[in-house]
Amino acid sequence: MHIGHIDGQTQLVGIMGYPVAHSLSPEMHNAAFAELGMNWRYVPLLVPPERLAEALRGVLALGFRGVNVTVPHKVTCIPHLDSVTEAVTIAGAVNTIRIDASKGRLEGLNTDMSGFLTDLAVNHVSVNEESRVVILGAGGAARSIGAGLARSGAHITFVNRTVERGVQIADFLRSSWEGCKVEAVGLEQLAEVSHDATLIINATSVGMFPYIDASPWRDDVPFPKDAVLYDTIYRPLQTKLMRDAERSGLRVIGGLGMLIYQGAAAFELWTGKKPPIELMRQVCLRRLSES
Ligand SMILES: NC(=O)c1ccc[n+]([C@@H]2O[C@H](COP(=O)([O-])OP(=O)(O)OC[C@H]3O[C@@H](n4cnc5c(N)ncnc54)[C@H](OP(=O)(O)O)[C@@H]3O)[C@@H](O)[C@H]2O)c1
Numbered sequence: 624m625h626i627g628h629i630d631g632q633t634q635l636v637g638i639m640g641y642p643v644a645h646s647l648s649p650e651m652h653n654a655a656f657a658e659l660g661m662n663w664r665y666v667p668l669l670v671p672p673e674r675l676a677e678a679l680r681g682v683l684a685l686g687f688r689g690v691n692v693t694v695p696h697k698v699t700c701i702p703h704l705d706s707v708t709e710a711v712t713i714a715g716a717v718n719t720i721r722i723d724a725s726k727g728r729l730e731g732l733n734t735d736m737s738g739f740l741t742d743l744a745v746n747h748v749s750v751n752e753e754s755r756v757v758i759l760g761a762g763g764a765a766r767s768i769g770a771g772l773a774r775s776g777a778h779i780t781f782v783n784r785t786v787e788r789g790v791q792i793a794d795f796l797r798s799s800w801e802g803c804k805v806e807a808v809g810l811e812q813l814a815e816v817s818h819d820a821t822l823i824i825n826a827t828s829v830g831m832f833p834y835i836d837a838s839p840w841r842d843d844v845p846f847p848k849d850a851v852l853y854d855t856i857y858r859p860l861q862t863k864l865m866r867d868a869e870r871s872g873l874r875v876i877g878g879l880g881m882l883i884y885q886g887a888a889a890f891e892l893w894t895g896k897k898p899p900i901e902l903m904r905q906v907c908l909r910r911l912s913e914s
Contacts, residue, residue: 738885
């Protein structure tokens with residue numbers, strides 16, 4: 624890969640994860656910097672959990688402009704930050720950190736939530752009081768998405784293998800917004816809660832590479848007619864769940880858009896510039912079709 628010119632003015636951003644080598648973000652952001660002629664670089668930073676605090680002080684000391692954080696640091700980084708946004712408090716997770724080196728401050732933000740909502744809007748999926756949303760999963764992504772949708776007035780049901788995790792999120796969202804219609808059930812109640820769903824979101828990791836023949840949907844449960852299925856997984860681009868749902872007549876959307884829009888939001892927060900979205904999509908599509 625051509626790195627181009629690096630000099631004393633080069634600004635650095637990156638991603639902290641463990642592992643991190645699979646991340647598409649370095650290629651996506653570096654392509655955007657090159658396209659806009661910006662002297663910025665985005666680097667992968669392999670940070671084991673026990674070195675996270677040190678690593679965060681490290682990027683501050685080194686003058687980085689920001690970092691993304693991914694698994695397993697999205698929640699554990701929060702106590703090490705100087706401030707967080709309302710979206711972080713609600714989602715309980717950070718995926719983007721903005722660094723103000725002059726003030727020595729780290730600010731935690733969540734662009735997964737806005738990335739998901741932007742992609743829904745781009746795909747003309749509207750969520751309102753009439754909507755019945757089923758979210759499969761109750762991990763970090765499910766919580767961010769649920770929190771992002773809670774204010775729409777939609778009826779939201781978390782369906783998770785470990786029902787207590789869903790119940791915890793539902794309790795939290797209800798306590799945050801009066802009148803928020805949210806509940807949580809176990810997988811055995813999928814048929815009951817999904818028969819009239821208008822939007823189904825897979826926020827579990829089931830079906831993700833390399834376990835591409837797995838699906839979080841139960842074989843004995845029919846897909847609701849006329850629903851939209853959104854799978855947050857983007858590797859593979861088309862999951863078994865998406866194929867099965869499409870065969871049953873549902874409109875399906877994969878998670879690549881969410882990835883791109885969370886990255887685009889981080890890019891704009893760090894640089895103040897709008898990134899070239901289509902180029903970022905092409906870069907990711909190329910990488911994903913190679914793997
Ligand atoms: N497109 C994007 O930009 C984007 C951004 C963030 C995340 N994501 C995707 O979101 C997904 C979840 O990520 P996360 O960070 O929320 O992970 P997480 O916090 O580890 O949560 C994983 C979820 O998957 C469920 N799960 C895992 N294995 C399962 C199995 N064998 N059967 C049933 N349920 C299972 C877990 O259920 P239990 O609670 O029972 O363990 C939990 O609800 C991943 O596929 C990730 O790629 C996409």
